[in-house]
Amino acid sequence: MPGNRWTKSQIESLVGQIVHLSKPLPEIDIPGKTRAAINNQRKRLQRAGVLNGSFAGRAVKPWTFPELKRLTAFTQDYGFSASFIAQMGLLPGRTKDSIGKMMGRHGLGNPTIKERARHAQRFDARRREEFQRFLLAEGRLLPSMLVSRQWGLAQKTVTAYRRRLGIRLSWREARSSDEFRRQQRKRSAAFVAHTRERWRRWREGKKLLWGKLRQELVQRPDCPPARVCQACGEQWYAAREFFHVRTRRSPAGVKIGYCRTCRLCRAELRRRSAAASCAMAARG
Numbered sequence: 001m002p003g004n005r006w007t008k009s010q011i012e013s014l015v016g017q018i019v020h021l022s023k024p025l026p027e028i029d030i031p032g033k034t035r036a037a038i039n040n041q042r043k044r045l046q047r048a049g050v051l052n053g054s055f056a057g058r059a060v061k062p063w064t065f066p067e068l069k070r071l072t073a074f075t076q077d078y079g080f081s082a083s084f085i086a087q088m089g090l091l092p093g094r095t096k097d098s099i100g101k102m103m104g105r106h107g108l109g110n111p112t113i114k115e116r117a118r119h120a121q122r123f124d125a126r127r128r129e130e131f132q133r134f135l136l137a138e139g140r141l142l143p144s145m146l147v148s149r150q151w152g153l154a155q156k157t158v159t160a161y162r163r164r165l166g167i168r169l170s171w172r173e174a175r176s177s178d179e180f181r182r183q184q185r186k187r188s189a190a191f192v193a194h195t196r197e198r199w200r201r202w203r204e205g206k207k208l209l210w211g212k213l214r215q216e217l218v219q220r221p222d223c224p225p226a227r228v229c230q231a232c233g234e235q236w237y238a239a240r241e242f243f244h245v246r247t248r249r250s251p252a253g254v255k256i257g258y259c260r261t262c263r264l265c266r267a268e269l270r271r272r273s274a275a276a277s278c279a280m281a282a283r284g
């Protein structure tokens with residue numbers, strides 16, 4: 001409804017979604033307001049200083065080299081699409097649009113999908129009828145993704161046709177399709193890649209910190225005795241920062257001592273065994 005005044009609660013909701021939830025434009029939802037109206041109101045609020053700098057307008061954050069490297073891996077090694085990368089938060093702070101543009105600039109992405117998008121066109125009346133007949137007959141149970149590929153349409157368009165014809169695939173039908181399973185595998189691969197990446201960054205940061213700590217300790221008169229990790233072979237120090245303290249109870253009393261593996265290796269081992277038991281639970 002263009003021209004409708006914004007109510008107080010609508011504005012409050014908009015501010016909340018921008019400031020507290022840091023939502024990008026496509027994700028902001030105000031019932032009864034179009035995306036253009038939301039965008040305009042957002043600009044007005046920004047100029048009025050209501051948004052506390054949460055939304056800076058068209059501030060361009062340059063892409064870093066590591067980001068581009070990861071984008072290349074996500075698209076070429078995993079075959080992820082821009083919307084998928086954005087949805088999974090694989091490149092924090094990058095929207096679907098900016099990821100898509102970057103992919104375009106560097107020739108990344110799936111060539112068939114790009115080709116299809118380029119040739120996407122509206123059907124003429126005859127072709128439309130033909131398509132509807134197909135959907136009602138042999139294409140009835142075909143996953144929308146496959147239909148879209150076969151007919152050179154966007155998947156959204158296929159779904160819209162199905163809805164209008166009243167033959168939407170049931171949840172069960174869609175789920176049982178190979179396409180659904182393929183998407184699910186893709187999703188879990190992304191999740192694994194994401195966690196692995198976060199884990200790697202955490203570990204690198206920790207190791208850097210420990211290196212500094214080691215240099216500081218060595219110069220101190222009260223430097224604790226050196227202690228070598230049994231797993232990675234690095235020489236750290238017998239201190240809580242590097243080694244987990246274990247308490248063992250025995251009939252002879254309580255024994256307190258440092259673990260044989262450093263905290264980094266201990267965390268790694270625990271993570272691996274958790275992943276292994278997860279996989280076992282999934283299989284069994």
Ligand SMILES: [Zn+2]
Nearest residue numbers: 229232262265
């Ligand atoms: Zn270690």
